[in-house]
Amino acid sequence: MERTEQDVVDALLEALRHVGIDAQTRSGDASVDAVIALPSGEYLPVQITSTSLVTPESTAKLLRRRAKPGTEATPLVVADRITEQGRQALNQANWNWLDLRGHLRLVGPGVFVDADVPAQSTSRPERPALSGQVGLELAALLLLDPTSRVGVREAATALGRAPSSVSSAFAALRAAGLVNATHEPVRPEMFWELAEHWNPVGADVSRLPAPDGSRDDSVLHLGLDNVESTVGWALTDTVAAMRYDAPVSARADHPPDFYVPDRSALRRATRLLGSAAEPSTRAGRVRVAPTPLVCARRVDGSPWGDGPWPLAHPLFVALDLAQDPGRGREILSLWSPKEPWHRVW
Structure with a gap:
């Protein structure tokens, strides 16, 4: 009311x-x-x-x-x-x-x-719309292409979830005012709500894999071939933002951050590459994203930039930047990714 x-x-x-x-x-x-x-x-x-x-x-x-x-x-x-x-x-x-x-x-x-103080809100659901895994994944899916209308069954297929679970997640998002009647995400509110629930797990490593078809590639499943149709590692955060021409500056040797497909890949990477003793000695960081979409919807940046690594979609790079309430927010306020991507923050 x-x-x-x-x-x-x-x-x-x-x-x-x-x-x-x-x-x-x-x-x-x-x-x-x-x-x-x-x-x-x-x-x-x-x-x-x-x-x-x-x-x-x-x-x-x-x-x-x-x-x-x-x-x-x-x-x-x-x-x-x-x-x-x-x-x-x-x-x-x-x-x-x-x-x-x-x-x-x-x-x-x-x-x-x-x-x-005593709660007085009656217009929002008690259960946060993105508190569940399906709701979080659905929010990410909708923000990847916010101009497309995604139905329940289409979303269920894309996420590998039961249609009933996706339908319930849509209902929670609608009740929270984060999607409209045609399932389009309300921007930028949906992005910032997702940013609050964006909590990757990760570890610092003492060396980086060699993206050259060596043993590292096969053991760690980097996924450097057919990037946009396979699952594999994805470069994210500051270094990826630079590749997307976001207004960010960093040293040439800034340690890169990568998303890996799952926790077993994270364990394998830390075992093979070694854990960094101190943050200051890390060669990079490997993370597992809150949704598998990150490593399944990668971007091949090789046609328009240097560097061998596949990129995380700009949405996920922005979610990482949003975790820094100072510098990251300032970057996002000035960054509008080029077509075909959309600014949703």
């Missing part, structure tokens, strides 16, 4: 009462939605922005909806759901916020509140 303006204000007042702070609704000033009585004895006028979901990308849109020029009102966003990375972005922008799932942040003269 959609909230009215008064519902939003009432939700804020209820959260404030829970932490022992009084407030009253606006009076005489159209740019002020509520006035908060701070413990210091001062009063903090606030202008409330209401939305359903806050991500790092949507924070930029919120900033453009800042209080009217000339007002002293402090911006405060009330949302059904604020992702962890969205919270960080709001904090960096000095915005106060209330996540209706149950958390309030309020910073002002003589007050600092960063506390859990």
Whole structure:
């Protein structure tokens, strides 16, 4: 059910009462939605922005909806759901916020509140849409080509999952507002939600395999032939971003990061290549992605760039960059991959 303006204000007042702070609704000033009585004895006028979901990308849109020029009102966003990375972005922008799932942040003269409060959100499912493996894989599949309409059976075939499981995952994504009625992903919200659940496992190695048809190739199954139709290793993160002409700089000897097909391949790689004793001594890093799509949907970059390694799709490279809330986010804000790929962040 959609909230009215008064519902939003009432939700804020209820959260404030829970932490022992009084407030009253606006009076005489159209740019002020509520006035908060701070413990210091001062009063903090606030202008409330209401939305359903806050991500790092949507924070930029919120900033453009800042209080009217000339007002002293402090911006405060009330949302059904604020992702962890969205919270960080709001904090960096000095915005106060209330996540209706149950958390309030309020910073002002003589007050600092960063506390859990009773949940008031009724429009989102209790179970996160991407908490399950099928939901995560489906989100990645949809973002690979966001302009295509993918049905349940087509997605089930592509993911090797039961149609019933995929149908349930679609329903959860729709309930979370991450896909529309025609199964198209809502961008960039879907990307940032997926980024929050993107947790590869990996290990640092002391040397790199030789991509030259040697023993390493056969034992480690690098998959250097017919790259776009086979499963194998995929270059990702900073070095791959450079290959895609993303605005990233790194030393020529920057240790590369690779995705390998599964955990057995990871164990084999660390055994053959050796584990690095310290991060500073690593020759590279090998990872297992949260979805097999990474190593099954590789890109052959040899026609337009140097380097022997197949590349992870730009989507997965971007998801890796997104894990760095500073440098990585800055790169993503400036990077739009060339055709035929799509910017989904």
